[in-house]
Amino acid sequence: MKIGVFVCHCGSNIEATVDTAAVAAAAREFPGVVFATDTMYTCSEPGQDEIVDAIKEHNLGGVVVASCTPRMHEQTFRRTVERAGLNKYLFEMANIREHVSWIGKDREANTNKSVDLVRMATEKLLRNRALHPKKFTINKRVLIIGGGVAGIQAALDCADGGLEVVMVEKTSTIGGKMAKLDKTFPTVDCSSCILGPRMVDVAQHPNITLYAYSEIEEIKGYVGNFEIKVKKKATYVDWKNCTGCGICMEKCPSKKATDTFNEEIGKTTAINIPFPQAIPKKAKIDPAFCTMLKKGKCGICAKVCPSGCIDYEMKDEFITEKVGAIVTATGFDLFDWTVYGEYGGGRYPDVITSLQYERMLSASGPTGGHIKRPSDGKEPKNVVFIQCVGSRDKSVGRPYCTGFCCMYTAKQAILTKDHLPQSQSYVFYMDIRATGKLYDEFTRRAMEEYDTNYIRGRVSMIYPKGDKLLVRGADTLMGTQVEVDADLVVLAVGAESSAGASELAEKLRISYDSYGFYMEGHPKLKPVETNTAGVYLAGACQGPKDIPSSVGQGSAAAAKVLGLFSKDQLESDPQVSIVDIKRCIGCGKCIQTCPFGAIKEIDFRGMVKADVIETICQGCGICTSTCPQGAVQLQHATDNQILSEVNALCQF
Amino acid sequence: MPVLEGKELRIVGFLCNWCSYGGADTAGVGRFNQPTDLRIIKVPCSGRIDPLFVVKALMNGADGVLVSGCHPRDCHYAEGNFYARRRLEIMHKFLPILGYEPGRFEYTWVSASEGQRWQQVVTSFTEQIHKLGPAPKIVGPEASDTLSLMQAAL
Numbered sequence: 016m017k018i019g020v021f022v023c024h025c026g027s028n029i030e031a032t033v034d035t036a037a038v039a040a041a042a043r044e045f046p047g048v049v050f051a052t053d054t055m056y057t058c059s060e061p062g063q064d065e066i067v068d069a070i071k072e073h074n075l076g077g078v079v080v081a082s083c084t085p086r087m088h089e090q091t092f093r094r095t096v097e098r099a100g101l102n103k104y105l106f107e108m109a110n111i112r113e114h115v116s117w118i119g120k121d122r123e124a125n126t127n128k129s130v131d132l133v134r135m136a137t138e139k140l141l142r143n144r145a146l147h148p149k150k151f152t153i154n155k156r157v158l159i160i161g162g163g164v165a166g167i168q169a170a171l172d173c174a175d176g177g178l179e180v181v182m183v184e185k186t187s188t189i190g191g192k193m194a195k196l197d198k199t200f201p202t203v204d205c206s207s208c209i210l211g212p213r214m215v216d217v218a219q220h221p222n223i224t225l226y227a228y229s230e231i232e233e234i235k236g237y238v239g240n241f242e243i244k245v246k247k248k249a250t251y252v253d254w255k256n257c258t259g260c261g262i263c264m265e266k267c268p269s270k271k272a273t274d275t276f277n278e279e280i281g282k283t284t285a286i287n288i289p290f291p292q293a294i295p296k297k298a299k300i301d302p303a304f305c306t307m308l309k310k311g312k313c314g315i316c317a318k319v320c321p322s323g324c325i326d327y328e329m330k331d332e333f334i335t336e337k338v339g340a341i342v343t344a345t346g347f348d349l350f351d352w353t354v355y356g357e358y359g360g361g362r363y364p365d366v367i368t369s370l371q372y373e374r375m376l377s378a379s380g381p382t383g384g385h386i387k388r389p390s391d392g393k394e395p396k397n398v399v400f401i402q403c404v405g406s407r408d409k410s411v412g413r414p415y416c417t418g419f420c421c422m423y424t425a426k427q428a429i430l431t432k433d434h435l436p437q438s439q440s441y442v443f444y445m446d447i448r449a450t451g452k453l454y455d456e457f458t459r460r461a462m463e464e465y466d467t468n469y470i471r472g473r474v475s476m477i478y479p480k481g482d483k484l485l486v487r488g489a490d491t492l493m494g495t496q497v498e499v500d501a502d503l504v505v506l507a508v509g510a511e512s513s514a515g516a517s518e519l520a521e522k523l524r525i526s527y528d529s530y531g532f533y534m535e536g537h538p539k540l541k542p543v544e545t546n547t548a549g550v551y552l553a554g555a556c557q558g559p560k561d562i563p564s565s566v567g568q569g570s571a572a573a574a575k576v577l578g579l580f581s582k583d584q585l586e587s588d589p590q591v592s593i594v595d596i597k598r599c600i601g602c603g604k605c606i607q608t609c610p611f612g613a614i615k616e617i618d619f620r621g622m623v624k625a626d627v628i629e630t631i632c633q634g635c636g637i638c639t640s641t642c643p644q645g646a647v648q649l650q651h652a653t654d655n656q657i658l659s660e661v662n663a664l665c666q667f
Numbered sequence: 668m669p670v671l672e673g674k675e676l677r678i679v680g681f682l683c684n685w686c687s688y689g690g691a692d693t694a695g696v697g698r699f700n701q702p703t704d705l706r707i708i709k710v711p712c713s714g715r716i717d718p719l720f721v722v723k724a725l726m727n728g729a730d731g732v733l734v735s736g737c738h739p740r741d742c743h744y745a746e747g748n749f750y751a752r753r754r755l756e757i758m759h760k761f762l763p764i765l766g767y768e769p770g771r772f773e774y775t776w777v778s779a780s781e782g783q784r785w786q787q788v789v790t791s792f793t794e795q796i797h798k799l800g801p802a803p804k805i806v807g808p809e810a811s812d813t814l815s816l817m818q819a820a821l
Contacts, residue, residue, distance in 0.1 A: 084692045085709075113695025114707055118786075124671055124703035131706050521740050526686065528780040546685055546779075547743065590711075610745045635744035636715030640754070652711055657720060660708045664679055665727035667669065 016076040018137055019069045020051035022111075022129075023062070023082035029116040034126040038081060038111070041130045045137045049073055058088050063095045070099035077101070077140045081109035081133050086537075102145035104589070104651060107136040131664055138663040142656045146589035151630040153239030154339040155580045156181065160231060160519070163191020164562055165554025166344030167213050168569030169576075173342075174222035176577045181336050182217065183245055186275075187228040188293035190214055191346050195276065197376040197384075199562060200426040201457035207292055207379070214294040224336075227295055232333060234522045237611070237633060238549030239339045239585050247332040250299035251308070252286070253324035259288060259296030263316040263325070272304035274381070278371040280389070281381030286316045286325075291379055300325075340549045340579055342572045343533065345519060347510040347555040350405030350413060357476050358401070358506060364390040365484055366477060366504040369400075369423060376430050386434050388503055391482065395438065395502030398431050399486045400424045401474050402444045406509030415530070417509035419561040421448045424507045425461040432465045440467045441499050443474050443488050451563070470497055477504060510559040523550050532558045543572045551575050590651040591632035592639060598646035599624045605638035605647050614638060614647075670704075676730040676796050678705045681720060683713045683747070686737035689779030699786035702793040705733065712736070713774075714747025718754050718761075725767055726817060728804060731796035734774040735788065741778065748776065768799055 020042040024030035035053035042051040050073045056062050057080055066078060078101070080092050085108040093103035109132040115125050155178055159170045162184035174180045188194070194214070196206035217223055226245055233244040267284035274281055276289035285304040288296055298316075306313040307327055317325035349370060353361040365388050367375075378384035388395055402424055406417040421444070428440040442461075447469075449455040461467045472489035479485070486499045512531030520527045525545040526534040533556050536544035543551050551572040554565035579585075592605075592614075601623030606614045613631035617624050625647065627638075636649035645654055670677050682688040688709050694701065710716055713736025721732045734755060736748040751774065759769040773792055777785045805813050 084688075084695070086689065086692060110692075110707070113692040115703075117695040117698055118701045119703050120700075121703060124675060127671060127675075128703050128706065135706070135708070517741075521745075524743050524745060526689075526737075526741065526743075526779050528778070534779055546689075608750065610747070633744060635712040635747050636710070637712065637744065637747050637750055640715055640717040641750070649711065649715065652715060654717065657708065657710065658723060661679060661720060661724045661729075662727055664706050664708075665677060665724055665729050 016047050016141055017049045017074060018045075018047040018077045018079060018140060019066070019073060019075040020048055020079045020081065020133060020137065021057050021066060022051070022053040022133070023057040023080065024053060024055050025082060025112055026056065029082070029112050032116045032120050032122055032125045033111055033129050034122060037126050038129045038133060042079075042133050042137070045134055047141050048137055050075065057082050058091055063091075066092070066095050067099040070096065070101060075101070077105040077107070077143065079107050079109060079133060079136045079140055081111045081129060081136070083112040084110045084114070102147075104146040105140070105143055107140045107143070109133045109136040134667065135660045135663040138659040139656050142653070142659055143651065146650055148586035148589045149629050150584040151239060151587055152583065153580065153585050154337050155179070156336075156338040157576050158183065158241070158243055158336065158338040158341045159344060160341065161185070161191070161344035161346055161554070161556070162189030162217070162225070162227070163344060163346045163554060163565070164193040164210060164213075165346070165565040165569040166191070166342070167210075167217055168566045169342045169344060169553050169573045170223055171213065171216055171220065172570050172573030173576055174220045176573070178222065178576065178580060180223045181243075181338060182223060182225045183229050183231060184225070184227045185230055186289070187250065187297065187299045188276075188289050188295070189217060189225070189227065190292075190294065192370075193562060194290070194292070195278070195370060195377075196373050197378075197380075198426060198430060200422045201451070201453045203426065203429065211292050214292065218294045225295065226334070227297075228299060231519060231522060234341070237631070238579075241338050241341060241549065243336045243338060245334045245336060247334060249329040249331050250297070251302070251305070251325065251327055251329045252298045252300065253326055254295065254297045256322045256324040257297045258322055259298070260321065261288060261298075262319050262321065263298050264288060266315050266319045268313065268315060269304050269306055272301045277374045277381045278368065280371050280374050340551065340576045341523065342551045342553050342576065343519070343523065343525070343556055344553040344569065344572075345513050345516060345556040347559060348513045349508045350411075350511045352404050352506055352508045354411055355404065357474070358404070358504070359477055363477065363479060363484060363504075364388075365502065366506065368506050368508045369420070369427060370508070372427055372505045376427070376434065384434075386431065386503075393502070394435055396435075397499060397501045398438055398440045399499055399501040399504045400428060400440065400442045400507060401504065402442065402507045404506040404508045405511070407445060413509055413511065413530075415559070416448060417559045418448065419559065420507035420509065421458065422451075422454055422561065425449075425458040425467075427505065428461045428467040429465045432467075440465075441501075442467055442469045444469060444471060445473070451561070472497070510555060513556065516556065523547065525550055532556065543568055543575055549579065587630045588634060590634045590649070591629050592627045592634070592636065592647050592649045594625050594627055595646045595648065596624050598644045600644055600646070601625065602643065604641050604643070608637050608641045610635065610637065675704045676801060677728060678731040678733060678793060678796055679724045679729045680705050680707045680733040680735065681710055681713075681716050682707050683736040683743075684709055684711050685743035686741065686779050687735035687777045687785070690735070690777040690781045690785040693779060693782030694785040697782045699782055701786055701789045704793050704796070705789055712742065712744050712747035713751035714742075714744065716751055716755070718758055721755070721758055721772055722762075722765065725762070725765075725771060725802060726805065726814060730799070730802045731771045731792065733788070733792050735777045736774070738776040738778055766803055770795055770799055771802060
């Protein structure tokens with residue numbers, strides 16, 4: 016094979032600490048290399064044309080580009096060599112930027128290392144073969160996990176685009192965090208007025224199947240052909256017949272059930288519908304509080320239900336759904352703020368979270384939209400807001416900025432004045448981060464029009480004083496101590512990844528960061544893709560996001576799914592395992608270890624042999640390292656190819 | 668290229684494509700300085716790594732071998748790193764039989780987001796190998812015969 020080597024300067028990114036001309040000169044001495052040069056920007060149009068011209072001029076059979084990581088430009092250059100008529104697998108990359116020039120300044124050592132990496136790539140390339148993808152048909156249905164605003168947007172966009180959509184929501188209603196909000200910034204739009212109709216659209220859309228109060232149990236398969244096992248949790252109410260009339264809720268004698276929708280501001284009944292606009296508007300029983308389920312006595316809801324849909328014997332149900340793509344929109348949860356002892360650690364009833372305050376402001380909330388102190392039900396006069404609780408705080412392991420707390424705190428300060436004109440709001444803040452359209456104007460309105468007292472500094476202690484709370488903090492602009500007699504304290508608690516995010520990521524086989532937020536394919540260029548083909552991200556599961564960004568990502572994910580499904584067939588990755596039937600002894604170890612069931616047993620002239628189903632094989636190569644005979648070889652990462660790389664590094 | 672005498676030793680890294688290779692990229696993008704000894708071979712999954720790759724690297728002249736994959740339960744192929752863990756754990760016991768200190772080989776887990784952790788892993792492993800010094804090499808007139816004998820035995 017005649018090989019051409021192109022060593023990229025990447026402007027000064029590589030050239031500054033690697034002598035690229037020397038690397039190219041060294042490469043000319045390697046076996047098979049007939050052409051080597053260094054270029055300014057290999058990925059640019061003239062750079063790519065240079066590769067195409069060299070392939071034609073020197074009749075090259077393979078190309079090595081030494082530049083950035085293959086995660087960045089492998090696809091780019093594979094297309095380039097394809098344009099020149101080469102098979103795209105007759106191409107290798109040496110990563111001399113992320114793995115060399117950017118991690119050290121020693122030019123001699125870097126140049127030396129780059130030469131080694133290029134030698135490794137050429138040795139592997141000498142053993143590369145042309146590979147050809149197979150085509151396979153796809154199932155044009157999409158699964159949306161999570162029914163918050165991002166998931167709703169993705170579901171409606173996909174459904175309007177003609178796709179069949181399956182939506183799985185963990186709780187008994189869709190709507191997510193946005194459904195809990197009273198108003199939204201910076202327009203002070205009514206949250207349920209803008210979200211409610213979208214929720215109804217989901218329920219009524221002929222293309223959408225909604226599984227509420229359900230979870231993902233298992234995910235099998237691959238892009239185009241996933242098989243999903245959905246667990247429909249027992250609701251003890253037959254949802255086919257439940258009309259959502261609410262009589263059961265009125266009559267239920269067990270009135271101390273945890274009210275998660277209202278953020279535990281009040282209590283609810285054991286059988287409940289979370290809120291009046293719930294979708295689906297169906298009742299479910301909380302088994303932890305139902306006397307019938309706990310003690311076998313009561314049964315009042317069954318007696319009063321006009322449609323007879325109470326079923327105390329109901330069990331979890333499992334349903335299998337087949338889809339071709341998955342959008343994950345699992346959102347976020349709130350940081351557990353009780354680790355802050357200085358804010359009372361949960362001991363003071365009048366220190367509440369911003370989401371609890373939001374429920375209090377909502378006309379459909381437990382207080383009917385009246386601001387009342389949880390301790391005595393009185394209207395507060397002085398309300399103190401504390402920002403960055405579980406955000407930008409290394410000491411509690413949350414160094415990141417949640418990004419939307421500054422804005423909702425300004426909104427809540429404005430709403431407080433609207434609800435209680437005699438009240439005075441104080442906001443303790445670190446910095447005001449109001450970077451969106453009309454955002455800064457909005458925080459200014461809170462300060463100037465609504466007379467909110469913004470104090471730049473942290474709160475050091477909250478302690479009770481009579482029936483009030485004394486909030487002591489610093490005003491770093493004035494350089495003084497501040498004390499406020501507060502009636503109510505609202506903590507702007509930061510966002511963290513939703514409970515169970517990592518378990519779901521493991522089922523989806525996608526990566527997550529150390530905080531449990533899902534990793535996008537590329538921080539700049541692939542914001543809604545993951546590294547697993549066919550799995551997309553929308554909303555705050557990827558990182559804290561406000562409503563407009565979540566909706567934007569929901570639409571973006573839907574566009575990606577619609578794009579994927581615009582073809583009837585997909586090309587499979589030909590980097591799959593192949594069995595050498597002469598060497599296979601039919602031991603079946605590869606069949607046992609394959610995580611995808613991609614290897615089956617076949618009969619070959621009366622002998623047992625293994626055979627790889629190419630469209631199912633995902634190319635991990637576990638079979639290759641399991642096979643005692645070396646009979647199964649993963650194409651593009653065969654034993655010979657890897658060992659040639661080892662030798663290229665060690666023997667020179 | 669020959670190793671830079673007195674400055675570097677030869678360290679080979681086998682990194683899985685999905686997590687650790689990405690972690691090494693993240694370290695690069697973040698400009699987390701690292702020693703220059705390590706050369707990385709990309710494999711699709713840590714489960715692709717035959718323990719004999721480690722042995723062959725050492726026999727052929729490497730002074731240290733580092734393997735890194737996805738964190739347990741976070742494997743792109745669901746269970747590849749569990750196979751890797753079982754197979755590679757044995758190497759700590761097997762290498763002394765061949766005359767190599769067990770410290771010449773380590774396996775670890777680094778995710779694609781852990782650039783800083785990758786820097787720490789490379790730095791501490793390189794220090795560890797420098798403390799051990801160059802690995803015993805098969806040299807002399809019969810070196811190639813010995814090597815091929817060992818290859819055959821493996």
